[in-house]
Amino acid sequence: MTSAPGSTPGRSTTEVQPLPSDLLTINMGPAHPATHGTLRLQLQLDGETIVNCGAEIGYLHRGFEKQAENCQYQLVIPYAERLNYMGPVHNSNAWCHACEGLLGIEAPPRAQALRVITSELARIIDHAVCIGTNLVDMGALTNFWYMYNYREKIYDLMEELTGARMMVNYPRIGGVCLDAPDGWLESVVRVMADMQEVVAEVSGLVSRNRIFMDRTQGVGVISKEMAISHSVTGPCARAAGINWDLRKSQPYWGYDKLNFEVPVETAGDTYARTMVRFREMEESRKLVLQAITSIPGGAVMVTDHLVALPPKDKVYNTMEGLINHFKLIMHGIRPPRGEFYSATEGGNGELGYYIVSDGGPNAWRLRIRPPCFANYSVFPKIITGQLVADAVAALGSINIIAGELDR
């Protein structure tokens, strides 16, 4: 490359020879701050450019599906919450929903509304953590504190409702375990009022920020075709222009009666994914408020004692109550023989439970369809050809939760 006449004065006119270089193979993870869990990436680098890459998962594999085959249906509820531990209660809500589908029953309307409220709160904290930590990876620490500070308020709400903060063990097959305490719904409304301010503050700091845009636009692009081929769902798919949300298209828990939008972007890059999450948090806020306004009265559990425990005064004072209680604890819930697939919209996409029942108290087979597994399978493809720093930014925006990835 010789400089043409009229080029910058003072520049050397000798030819620039590329330096001879070997490819460098490095490991990123399994214990790397940017992996937020235990993921291992092996990158083959030419300078800072990734020319080949491999992803190894399974570091958090704890045999969830095997465990679930060896315990009663209702004992899976606390395990399920350890799947996507960033929005725990949605997993158990969805698990109880799947069992109800297998049994052919439905939770009472009030329980369904409480599930909508808790699941949307879970989505808000899931997205808050995803955006916050993704920005930390890119060097923007302030947003992380804003988001985590807000997350604490939602954890306080969960504590008020259930007594636990993260792993709340709240839903039951056939409803939820407790009705909301007095004044809880009003507290939720108050906390929701603060949310707009937090989201406005964080999105104000980043969405038109030149550094953030340069770091994220065109980085880690998942195209529409790639998303379909890799079965990518949730915010990552919606950022790629796929207008699909199970709450809208295959509604459950009365989502069809609530008014909300499905945010869709077209670029499919890290920036688009962040923007979709910001807008989804706002939609979730609207859903929570609507669910609170329209919450019906009545029971929060079904009364069928083949599924639900009888009230304590019946257990202690009537023979039938005692027998029902004993049978349900010792012999469990027994759905009919058959197989059932139930899908709900989790924080990261389609969370599916495929249950095969042999009529016994344990699932013969429980297969989880975790959204992260599919979302992460596209990752080696989208970072090949990009810089190492871009891989970090893209990884955070896909929001890989090792708990559900490895099960």
Place this chain on the structure above:
Amino acid sequence: MMTEADVAAKVQERFGGRILAANAFRGQSVVTIAPKDLREVLLFLRDTLAFEWLIDVGGVDYLGYDDGPGKDEREWRFEVVYAMLSMANNVRFRVKVAVADESVTVPSVWDLWAIANWEEREVWDMYGIVFEHHPNLRRILCHDEFVGHALRKDYPITRRQKLSAPSENILCDRSEIA
């Protein structure tokens, strides 16, 4: 509006005698086929019935499963379940492949849906079912040194194994990410 039963009827019509079993439960339909017909059935679903998505692939071990009084014992031990989703028609459908034992191989579909690459690796890892023409059929969740297949019904839940060495090279084959 298409229902799962409509899809099952169309698949029955097209493949008729090659369907080993067809079941419906709580509005969900599923057909069971032989491994050799898998690609043809999935392509029919994708190209004719607009099932763009392969949502999930999972294995099931039916060793010791009781089909209920009056039912014959299954002729196959394993099933591989392909959960399909059509966004265009807003309908789901499942196709199951009957795998008599571990000597039977199933054709890979990773060239039709990229997600099948990892999903099939998981089925191999957990059940030891071999997928033909898979580019990289290694364990995915369990350790490389793990012996046996953890989700088989004859693998005891209490078994412990000592596993130590890290995998040296986990880079993709370039064709996998092309």
